[in-house]
Amino acid sequence: MKDYISVGLLGSGTVGGGVIKLLEKNAEMITRKVGKEIKLTKIFGRNLEKMSAAYGDAYEYTTNVDDVLNDPEIDIVVELIGREHPAMEYMCQALENGKQVVTANKDVIAHYGKKLFDIAGKHNADIMFEGAVCGGIPIIGPMKSSMAANEIHSIMGIVNGTTNYMLSKMTDEGMDYATVLKEAQDKGYAESDPTADVGGFDAARKAVILASIAFNMAISMKDVDINGIESVDACDIEYASRLGYAVKLLAIAKNDPENGVSISVSPTMIPKKHPLASVSGAYNAVYVNGDAIGEAMFLGLGAGRFPTASSVVGDIMEAARNLINNDKGRIGYACYKEKKICSPENNVFPSYIRLSVLDKPGVLAAIASVFGSQSVSIRNVIQTNERGKTADLVFVTHAVSAANLKMALQILEVLPVVDKISCIIRVEDSSNG
Amino acid sequence: MKDYISVGLLGSGTVGGGVIKLLEKNAEMITRKVGKEIKLTKIFGRNLEKMSAAYGDAYEYTTNVDDVLNDPEIDIVVELIGREHPAMEYMCQALENGKQVVTANKDVIAHYGKKLFDIAGKHNADIMFEGAVCGGIPIIGPMKSSMAANEIHSIMGIVNGTTNYMLSKMTDEGMDYATVLKEAQDKGYAESDPTADVGGFDAARKAVILASIAFNMAISMKDVDINGIESVDACDIEYASRLGYAVKLLAIAKNDPENGVSISVSPTMIPKKHPLASVSGAYNAVYVNGDAIGEAMFLGLGAGRFPTASSVVGDIMEAARNLINNDKGRIGYACYKEKKICSPENNVFPSYIRLSVLDKPGVLAAIASVFGSQSVSIRNVIQTNERGKTADLVFVTHAVSAANLKMALQILEVLPVVDKISCIIRVEDSSNG
Numbered sequence: 001m002k003d004y005i006s007v008g009l010l011g012s013g014t015v016g017g018g019v020i021k022l023l024e025k026n027a028e029m030i031t032r033k034v035g036k037e038i039k040l041t042k043i044f045g046r047n048l049e050k051m052s053a054a055y056g057d058a059y060e061y062t063t064n065v066d067d068v069l070n071d072p073e074i075d076i077v078v079e080l081i082g083r084e085h086p087a088m089e090y091m092c093q094a095l096e097n098g099k100q101v102v103t104a105n106k107d108v109i110a111h112y113g114k115k116l117f118d119i120a121g122k123h124n125a126d127i128m129f130e131g132a133v134c135g136g137i138p139i140i141g142p143m144k145s146s147m148a149a150n151e152i153h154s155i156m157g158i159v160n161g162t163t164n165y166m167l168s169k170m171t172d173e174g175m176d177y178a179t180v181l182k183e184a185q186d187k188g189y190a191e192s193d194p195t196a197d198v199g200g201f202d203a204a205r206k207a208v209i210l211a212s213i214a215f216n217m218a219i220s221m222k223d224v225d226i227n228g229i230e231s232v233d234a235c236d237i238e239y240a241s242r243l244g245y246a247v248k249l250l251a252i253a254k255n256d257p258e259n260g261v262s263i264s265v266s267p268t269m270i271p272k273k274h275p276l277a278s279v280s281g282a283y284n285a286v287y288v289n290g291d292a293i294g295e296a297m298f299l300g301l302g303a304g305r306f307p308t309a310s311s312v313v314g315d316i317m318e319a320a321r322n323l324i325n326n327d328k329g330r331i332g333y334a335c336y337k338e339k340k341i342c343s344p345e346n347n348v349f350p351s352y353i354r355l356s357v358l359d360k361p362g363v364l365a366a367i368a369s370v371f372g373s374q375s376v377s378i379r380n381v382i383q384t385n386e387r388g389k390t391a392d393l394v395f396v397t398h399a400v401s402a403a404n405l406k407m408a409l410q411i412l413e414v415l416p417v418v419d420k421i422s423c424i425i426r427v428e429d430s431s432n433g
Numbered sequence: 434m435k436d437y438i439s440v441g442l443l444g445s446g447t448v449g450g451g452v453i454k455l456l457e458k459n460a461e462m463i464t465r466k467v468g469k470e471i472k473l474t475k476i477f478g479r480n481l482e483k484m485s486a487a488y489g490d491a492y493e494y495t496t497n498v499d500d501v502l503n504d505p506e507i508d509i510v511v512e513l514i515g516r517e518h519p520a521m522e523y524m525c526q527a528l529e530n531g532k533q534v535v536t537a538n539k540d541v542i543a544h545y546g547k548k549l550f551d552i553a554g555k556h557n558a559d560i561m562f563e564g565a566v567c568g569g570i571p572i573i574g575p576m577k578s579s580m581a582a583n584e585i586h587s588i589m590g591i592v593n594g595t596t597n598y599m600l601s602k603m604t605d606e607g608m609d610y611a612t613v614l615k616e617a618q619d620k621g622y623a624e625s626d627p628t629a630d631v632g633g634f635d636a637a638r639k640a641v642i643l644a645s646i647a648f649n650m651a652i653s654m655k656d657v658d659i660n661g662i663e664s665v666d667a668c669d670i671e672y673a674s675r676l677g678y679a680v681k682l683l684a685i686a687k688n689d690p691e692n693g694v695s696i697s698v699s700p701t702m703i704p705k706k707h708p709l710a711s712v713s714g715a716y717n718a719v720y721v722n723g724d725a726i727g728e729a730m731f732l733g734l735g736a737g738r739f740p741t742a743s744s745v746v747g748d749i750m751e752a753a754r755n756l757i758n759n760d761k762g763r764i765g766y767a768c769y770k771e772k773k774i775c776s777p778e779n780n781v782f783p784s785y786i787r788l789s790v791l792d793k794p795g796v797l798a799a800i801a802s803v804f805g806s807q808s809v810s811i812r813n814v815i816q817t818n819e820r821g822k823t824a825d826l827v828f829v830t831h832a833v834s835a836a837n838l839k840m841a842l843q844i845l846e847v848l849p850v851v852d853k854i855s856c857i858i859r860v861e862d863s864s865n866g
Binding site: 318 | 451455458459462463465466468563569570571573574575578579580581582583584649706708711712723724725726727728729730731732733734737739740742743744746747748749750751754758759760763764765
């Protein structure tokens with residue numbers, strides 16, 4: 001047996017580079033804590049010259065991935081090339097070769113997690129992915145270990161930094177959606193096609209991973225009710241604030257013993273006193289409710305070179321410990337539960353609804369009677385912000401099933417006095433009544 | 434080998450009872466996750482009848498601790514009797530018998546941690562203590578695992594629920610110190626002798642444990658500069674608020690490469706926007722700054738039957754995994770670092786100082802010249818709150834060494850115009866300048 005643990009790295013971009021530098025900087029401490037040196041030996045990437053210019057001659061660089069995946073000397077393969085393909089295939093090959101795999105690839109874990117865990121199980125290898133959810137925040141590890149004794153009731157997370165940055169800006173500076181998106185794009189915080197972030201799809205992938213671990217069941221993207229922040233505007237944040245709420249894009253996963261598990265991503269109003277309400281800018285946070293622990297929250301930087309490298313190298317150290325101690329498969333992927341997913345229309349929660357309506361007498365009565373006809377009861381109304389011939393009419397409902405609310409909205413949409421349904425925001429508060 | 438893991442429990446009080454009930458309630462899930470049944474077999478306590486009335490006839494009860502400690506069938510001993518003695522001796526005996534030990538005893542870990550870890554190492558056993566710090570919050574586990582790749586720069590924690598409850602009440606309701614202490618005692622949140630909590634000693638024990646893990650060094654109680662909240666009054670919280678700060682009792686451990694490690698417990702002003710500022714009531718939180726992760730915070734219930742049981746049973750599950758996989762000593766206690774402690778007088782930070790002064794001309798000038806003579810530079814002054822012949826004079830200094838500040842205060846104390854030095858609060862902000 002070698003007197004060190006050999007690591008092969010796929011991808012030397014932002015996070016890959018962070019992993020290289022972190023392993024170098026804290027080498028002595030890492031060796032002390034693990035019991036053996038962790039030696040990065042080979043790096044796979046596209047451009048040999050660029051890599052050696054960036055990271056020096058301590059490593060062997062290759063453009064042929066098999067040099068890493070099939071090297072019998074390599075113990076741990078770290079996948080940081082991103083995207084689904086060929087990253088997934090590379091990880092499969094590494095696992096089939098009996099190697100430990102560490103990844104920060106949320107796309108692959110969200111879409112092919114089950115497949116990879118099965119292969120890992122068959123070949124007695126570990127696959128670890130702390131860096132795939134919320135960058136530096138330790139959340140997968142604590143759920144699998146320190147919090148493992150809990151039946152988890154719910155998870156609510158701010159898991160997308162781009163939208164949290166945008167909503168924070170809208171809140172603090174009253175900026176409108178289009179302006180803040182433009183600014184985020186100019187600063188490189190949002191992609192030129194921002195759909196994955198603002199549409200809630202990135203958050204949904206993280207929700208899938210978190211919910212799978214929390215509820216011990218295999219969950220897939222199609223189980224998630226995904227709603228983006230595109231229709232939220234500065235005025236909605238202002239109305240919410242008047243009612244005592246902050247607006248956040250939340251991934252919410254709940255395990256209701258009767259209705260089953262519901263998973264959604266939606267712009268959500270939460271009371272300003274809730275710990276999630278003050279998580280701003282690039283910070284992410286995951287709020288967990290378990291039967292023993294009660295409520296706990298994990299906050300940190302959701303992305304970035306070194307925060308993510310922190311999680312990846314932490315996983316490399318765990319994977320190395322498992323190797324050294326002959327303890328691979330130590331914490332398996334325990335998705336043993338029968339999957340019962342609550343269909344979105346059976347989901348029950350209060351909602352905020354902003355309607356643009358004609359500014360004339362009798363409008364409020366007409367709309368209220370539609371809500372009443374569909375058993376949607378109202379707990380707050382705000383009427384302000386006149387805009388020429390139309391006005392904003394804001395309702396906050398009591399808890400209502402998504403199906404009933406949808407019916408009411410369908411009727412409202414064709415009501416002559418309603419110009420349009422401008423914005424719908426989920427409401428989460430302690431009572432939720 | 435038995436087809437289950439056998440657990441013996443010492444102590445069936447609040448937390449012990451929680452552990453019994455949690456192991457019962459989530460038995461199936463725990464078995465699934467660990468791979469073997471975890472079977473609580475024997476319980477040691479003082480009163481056989483009371484125990485069997487409370488927990489039924491599934492367990493063997495004993496008043497003789499050796500029945501548990503020396504039982505060759507028992508794999509894991511869970512110590513929940515509290516206090517230092519004989520809990521420490523029981524744990525030593527269990528470790529010497531090769532048993533895995535799980536405890537929530539902060540007193541023993543803070544005072545005898547090194548001794549116990551040495552015995553555990555010698556006998557190839559594990560000692561786990563997630564429940565000893567901040568009840569349900571997973572913080573020891575993440576520091577040893579997910580965050581293990583980080584050089585930790587600093588830890589700031591709200592680690593005492595009683596004082597956080599009191600300071601929250603004083604903040605929200607403007608109650609004075611004596612009234613809120615009385616109320617906390619009446620409600621059972623504070624002891625009749627509240628010194629351990631309000632004097633900062635409980636927090637100091639947790640600071641010792643957290644700093645030892647964070648900085649990989651053996652730290653003891655005498656290394657901690659301990660200051661309680663006794664002199665903080667409603668007016669101080671009000672002045673702090675006007676300056677944009679909240680007041681919390683913080684355990685602060687910093688690793689300065691030049692001056693060494695400083696560990697203190699003090700009432701501290703932190704900017705209202707800091708994530709710790711909004712942690713209120715019975716919640717605890719630990720805020721970590723590491724070289725890779727950046728800033729991260731862990732929040733949860735700092736005490737209580739089930740939150741603490743959550744941590745204890747999580748540790749039992751880890752201890753069981755180590756047993757099953759023949760992986761004891763997996764994560765050792767890595768206090769390999771040479772200990773260099775910064776002496777309190779070399780500590781440099783800004784302070785808030787409230788003086789009760791005679792209300793006459795020239796007082797401010799006299800005091801300001803004393804500060805100036807000791808190189809204490811001032812960044813804020815508030816003068817208000819007249820009380821007959823005396824007035825409050827509040828200063829916030831720039832960062833200054835504790836030695837210089839102490840000199841200035843010694844001179845002020847005997848200055849004829851100064852009635853008394855009413856309150857001193859540490860200030861922590863991003864600049865700290």
